[in-house]
Amino acid sequence: MLRALLARLRQGHRTIAFPDGAPALPDRFRGLPEVDPSRCPLECRACAEACPTNAISTGAGRVAVDLGRCLFCTECVDACPGDAIHHTSEYRMATRSREALLLEGGPLDRARALEERALRLFGRSLKLRQVSAGGCNACEADVNVLNTVVFDLGRFGVQFVASPRHADGLLVTGAISRNMELALRKTWEAVPPPKIVIAVGACAISGGPYVDHPEVLNGASAVVPVDLFVPGCPPHPLTILDGILRLLGRIGSGERTLPPPR
Amino acid sequence: MTGARDIRNGEALALEEVPVVGFEEFRRPLLEGGSRLAALFGRRLEGRTRLLAVSARAETGSLVVAATDVGERYPALTPELPEAHLFEREIFEQTGARPEGHPWLKPVRFPSGGAGTADFFRVEGEEVHEVAVGPVHAGVIEPGHFRFQCHGEEVHHLEISLGYQHRGVERALRGGPDKRTIHLVETLAGDTTIGHASAACAVLEALSGTRAPARAHALRAVALELERIANHAGDLGALANDVGYLPSASFCGRLRGDFLNLTALLCGSRFGRGLVRPGGVGFDVEAERARDALSRLEGALEDLARAVALLWETPSVLSRFEEAGRVSREAAEEMGLVGVAARACGLERDVRQEFPWGMYRFSQVPISVAGTGDVLARAQVRWLEIQRSAAFVRDHLRRLPAGPVRAAVGGLAPHRLAVSLVEGWRGEICHVAITDGAGRFASYKVVDPSFHNWTGLALAMRGQPISDFPLCNKSFNLSYCGFDL
Numbered sequence: 094m095l096r097a098l099l100a101r102l103r104q105g106h107r108t109i110a111f112p113d114g115a116p117a118l119p120d121r122f123r124g125l126p127e128v129d130p131s132r133c134p135l136e137c138r139a140c141a142e143a144c145p146t147n148a149i150s151t152g153a154g155r156v157a158v159d160l161g162r163c164l165f166c167t168e169c170v171d172a173c174p175g176d177a178i179h180h181t182s183e184y185r186m187a188t189r190s191r192e193a194l195l196l197e198g199g200p201l202d203r204a205r206a207l208e209e210r211a212l213r214l215f216g217r218s219l220k221l222r223q224v225s226a227g228g229c230n231a232c233e234a235d236v237n238v239l240n241t242v243v244f245d246l247g248r249f250g251v252q253f254v255a256s257p258r259h260a261d262g263l264l265v266t267g268a269i270s271r272n273m274e275l276a277l278r279k280t281w282e283a284v285p286p287p288k289i290v291i292a293v294g295a296c297a298i299s300g301g302p303y304v305d306h307p308e309v310l311n312g313a314s315a316v317v318p319v320d321l322f323v324p325g326c327p328p329h330p331l332t333i334l335d336g337i338l339r340l341l342g343r344i345g346s347g348e349r350t351l352p353p354p355r
Numbered sequence: 356m357t358g359a360r361d362i363r364n365g366e367a368l369a370l371e372e373v374p375v376v377g378f379e380e381f382r383r384p385l386l387e388g389g390s391r392l393a394a395l396f397g398r399r400l401e402g403r404t405r406l407l408a409v410s411a412r413a414e415t416g417s418l419v420v421a422a423t424d425v426g427e428r429y430p431a432l433t434p435e436l437p438e439a440h441l442f443e444r445e446i447f448e449q450t451g452a453r454p455e456g457h458p459w460l461k462p463v464r465f466p467s468g469g470a471g472t473a474d475f476f477r478v479e480g481e482e483v484h485e486v487a488v489g490p491v492h493a494g495v496i497e498p499g500h501f502r503f504q505c506h507g508e509e510v511h512h513l514e515i516s517l518g519y520q521h522r523g524v525e526r527a528l529r530g531g532p533d534k535r536t537i538h539l540v541e542t543l544a545g546d547t548t549i550g551h552a553s554a555a556c557a558v559l560e561a562l563s564g565t566r567a568p569a570r571a572h573a574l575r576a577v578a579l580e581l582e583r584i585a586n587h588a589g590d591l592g593a594l595a596n597d598v599g600y601l602p603s604a605s606f607c608g609r610l611r612g613d614f615l616n617l618t619a620l621l622c623g624s625r626f627g628r629g630l631v632r633p634g635g636v637g638f639d640v641e642a643e644r645a646r647d648a649l650s651r652l653e654g655a656l657e658d659l660a661r662a663v664a665l666l667w668e669t670p671s672v673l674s675r676f677e678e679a680g681r682v683s684r685e686a687a688e689e690m691g692l693v694g695v696a697a698r699a700c701g702l703e704r705d706v707r708q709e710f711p712w713g714m715y716r717f718s719q720v721p722i723s724v725a726g727t728g729d730v731l732a733r734a735q736v737r738w739l740e741i742q743r744s745a746a747f748v749r750d751h752l753r754r755l756p757a758g759p760v761r762a763a764v765g766g767l768a769p770h771r772l773a774v775s776l777v778e779g780w781r782g783e784i785c786h787v788a789i790t791d792g793a794g795r796f797a798s799y800k801v802v803d804p805s806f807h808n809w810t811g812l813a814l815a816m817r818g819q820p821i822s823d824f825p826l827c828n829k830s831f832n833l834s835y836c837g838f839d840l
Contacts, residue, residue, distance in 0.1 A: 231545025
């Protein structure tokens with residue numbers, strides 16, 4: 094008992110200050126991609142061709158990146174002859190709509206808070222049921238991490254619960270395998286309305302690395318209506334937490350926030 | 356000339372050198388003992404199914420490859436070779452060749468949908484009841500279905516039915532390599548990104564005749580051991596959580612993240628995405644970065660040692676770990692268990708020692724074993740491995756070989772076969788690739804350690820109270836997606 098107390102004392106306080114203060118991310122962290130089309134060689138499609146999920150399209154002097162498909166790998170950066178594309182350290186990337194994930198040079202329209210009625214219901218207490226459906230368990234791992242003392246999800250009133258009947262919504266990961274379609278639908282139906290759905294990771298948004306495989310449905314939207322899209326493969330825990338807190342009006346208060354200056 | 360060809364781990368050979376023998380000649384060596392089945396799969400060829408077996412023979416450090424052709428049905432190997440039972444179900448599901456006499460021939464992954472809709476083994480009698488759990492589980496966990504046959508609290512039989520994570524990875528790898536290949540292997544099991552990517556790169560390098568530089572091999576091995584440390588640390592915490600001992604649960608949960616962040620320090624991704632690449636690694640580690648990683652490693656290890664020591668010092672924890680979910684050494688051997696689950700039963704199985712590849716050819720990691728085959732033994736093996744992996748990481752980060760980190764990879768040679776084994780944190784990962792006439796993958800077989808080990812969990816639950824299922828399950832911590840592919 095004494096040893097446990099001593100160990101507890103040495104452990105100290107480990108919860109990060111988030112959302113106050115800048116989070117510590119590794120220098121090689123790959124966040125929001127940034128493109129400078131003025132550096133693109135004429136007619137060059139190297140990034141688009143290298144992209145494993147065809148998340149990039151080019152044309153008319155523009156380069157569009159679909160964050161919903163992006164695996165945040167280095168293929169486009171490595172392939173670019175003009176140094177025109179790179180990852181920034183921006184981890185705040187969740188949106189309320191699928192369309193907002195299509196980056197075409199403008200600022201990212203980050204997730205705004207839920208509508209007033211939903212916010213009144215869920216703003217201070219949100220219970221989620223997690224459904225994992227045709228992914229690789231990396232998203233699940235970094236969702237689970239939110240329950241550790243480091244992120245301490247509970248302090249925001251957000252909790253994962255063991256039954257859809259106890260839940261206000263679903264957090265879905267995976268490309269939605271055909272083998273999980275029915276289970277996802279039934280779980281969604283079992284959540285009492287009003288309810289929300291959060292899609293975490295490239296798989297749940299677009300199918301991710303499995304996009305267009307006949308075994309999957311290319312993401313959660315094929316089965317349930319999605320209220321929050323959190324891109325990444327997998328998203329950093331902070332990207333997920335930031336998205337949830339924006340949805341609950343705890344960050345950003347719904348105003349349109351601009352990406353950091355170049 | 357015998358009916359098989361020996362190769363080393365990470366070696367390729369011409370397809371014509373793999374002898375296609377009669378069924379008896381194929382079957383006999385598999386039953387002889389002294390080897391374990393690393394892979395057994397079927398390929399549809401015109402009007403027949405070609406079975407290909409890779410057995411791992413520890414004594415000689417060689418992989419024995421043999422093939423045979425069968426028609427619509429063939430005599431099952433399983434009655435005499437129980438470790439073949441899932442492989443043969445898979446062959447039936449994928450090719451239609453029926454292993455006659457297989458004791459429990461049913462789908463493995465339900466590739467055409469309807470996962471879980473099959474007959475389950477049932478115990479009947481008064482007061483016997485059935486408990487069905489999943490595919491959606493109570494926590495943030497992958498989907499799977501568990502069917503328990505219980506008498507009161509006691510579990511007589513557990514049947515595990517998977518396939519819910521099936522997303523067609525093996526099928527999609529055929530026709531490659533292409534721009535998606537490495538991303539598909541990195542996500543075979545996301546928590547084993549380094550393990551599976553290492554196995555795939557060894558296959559690609561063998562088939563293309565590429566030699567990855569020494570510095571790349573060292574960095575791959577460092578990353579593989581970091582992956583092991585992070586996952587084992589998380590599992591020890593999860594075990595503490597499942598017996599309600601919250602101090603270690605909370606400390607280890609945090610520390611697992613610290614170890615994942617070490618991998619992120621190397622490559623930007625907590626899971627090692629982008630690090631292991633065909634021909635080498637995608638990121639170099641400068642001296643300053645290595646020093647930073649080392650000092651952070653020491654800090655986290657110190658805290659981990661304290662968190663884990665609490666487990667061994669707390670009688671209420673030990674009394675829950677001891678005797679829970681016991682698997683005998685004989686059963687482990689018979690069912691072909693690998694990794695932590697096998698070593699906890701006293702089986703000295705570890706690819707790093709038996710079939711060393713890459714850096715492990717020059718630098719050895721002792722095999723960590725325990726004898727009791729219970730939850731405690733699986734926890735002890737994890738802690739031993741953490742310490743030995745840490746020593747390895749320390750050693751190699753201090754003296755990384757000089758030179759480049761990546762070599763160019765050319766096209767793959769046509770009509771060849773390559774096998775690669777890697778000791779991932781769960782156990783033996785096996786990749787087998789066969790190229791066609793154009794140097795594309797005609798077949799790509801993946802065997803995740805979980806494919807061998809789920810049956811171990813089912814056996815561990817026999818005679819246990821059903822309330823111990825979470826604890827036993829966590830002590831194996833197997834992959835659903837790695838199994839389902």
